[in-house]
Amino acid sequence: MESYRVYYDSVNVRMNTYLVTAINLSNYAIGESDKVLVMFSKELGLVKAVAKGARSTKAKMAGKSEALCVNKLLINKGKSLDTISQAESIDTYPKLRTDLKRLTTGFYLAELTQAFAEGLEAECQEYFNFLTKALKMLEDKDTDPTLLRLQFEMCLLSMLGLKPELTVCVNCRKLITEYSIEAFLSQLGGVGCKSCMQSAASLPQIREAEGIENIAQMKRVYLSPMVWKTLVMALSQSDTLNLGPDPRMSLSDAQQKALAFACKISKRYLEDRASKTFKTLSLLDSIT
Ligand SMILES: [Zn+2]
Structure with missing residues (x-):
């Protein structure tokens, strides 16, 4: 029973991520140093996700979270807000x-x-x-x-x-x-x-x-x-x-x-x- 549950959870985690190529339209501050990016993606149209630490200048996401930047993103689905887990810059x-x-x-x-x-x-x-x-x-x-x-x-x-x-x-x-x-x-x-x-x-x-x-x-x-x-x-x-x-x-x-x-x-x-x-x-x- 226990091993079944572990297997089920790991499948679920994988199903709870998605990959998009998206352009940043706007953003707003959330938490201490995060931003919510409002983006238009090639695959799904409008997408919103949290960019962790994006308001701190040293963060990897800082430059990629600017408006009009295009990124390829791996996003984790969340209960209320999704979160960006990986980002690769395509164009700035x-x-x-x-x-x-x-x-x-x-x-x-x-x-x-x-x-x-x-x-x-x-x-x-x-x-x-x-x-x-x-x-x-x-x-x-x-x-x-x-x-x-x-x-x-x-x-x-x-x-x-x-x-x-x-x-x-x-x-x-x-x-x-x-x-x-x-x-x-x-x-x-x-x-x-x-x-x-x-x-x-x-x-x-x-x-x-x-x-x-x-x-x-x-x-x-x-x-x-x-x-x-x-x-x-x-x-x-x-x-x-x-x-x-x-x-x-x-x-x-x-x-x-x-x-x-x-x-x-x-x-x-x-x-x-x-x-x-x-x-x-x-x-x-x-x-x-
Ligand atoms: Zn007329």
Whole structure:
């Protein structure tokens, strides 16, 4: 009886570990010197585990527990929290860490990943490869971080099945052109044409669907044709999860301005979908 129990326990211990390759998204302190790492893994999507001693600078896990580090991990299952027992560093993106704009953009991609992780679990391997490829490209000084960010956001929306409607009016369903584009309506998931936006009486579908009495009550952002085109271009590549080669394009001043505005719109749209505010980029906005 005794030997049976010993055998059973040892099998159980082995079954209580798992192996993942994961990228660190964020962490929080626990105990005296430990950290809980929130990670996105290739195998299981979102994973949380304790990195013992990671807050002490001398610990082996200290460097490996930084945000945006990719590690191969052996994790022990626990009753309430799992614990990392072994870690092997795969990538740390060193070039991101010497450039504040690129690093902050990387942190933003991690923040987006954490916010939408549940919806990405079914395609976790594909998403993991996409995220790590995006960070690799972000390290390249020829990559425009703002353009990469917009393309990343559109690809993420596409994977989540939340692509905004940009080519037809969300109300009258007429094809949008650079002459008819008027505004982006985040609540309705897309763009509105000039004739619909200028006439509240022509919005019966919107009123019915959303319970909105008056179009003037709705949050809207006016779009210039150039900003609209920037969004359309980024979205058109999103199905293939293709981030290149456009992020390496050199943009004119007017294109840069349109891109910055397009990014504001897509970030707001993602925030509405996640019902939360993304804070990582605030630091960047305050210094640029
Ligand atoms: Zn319309």
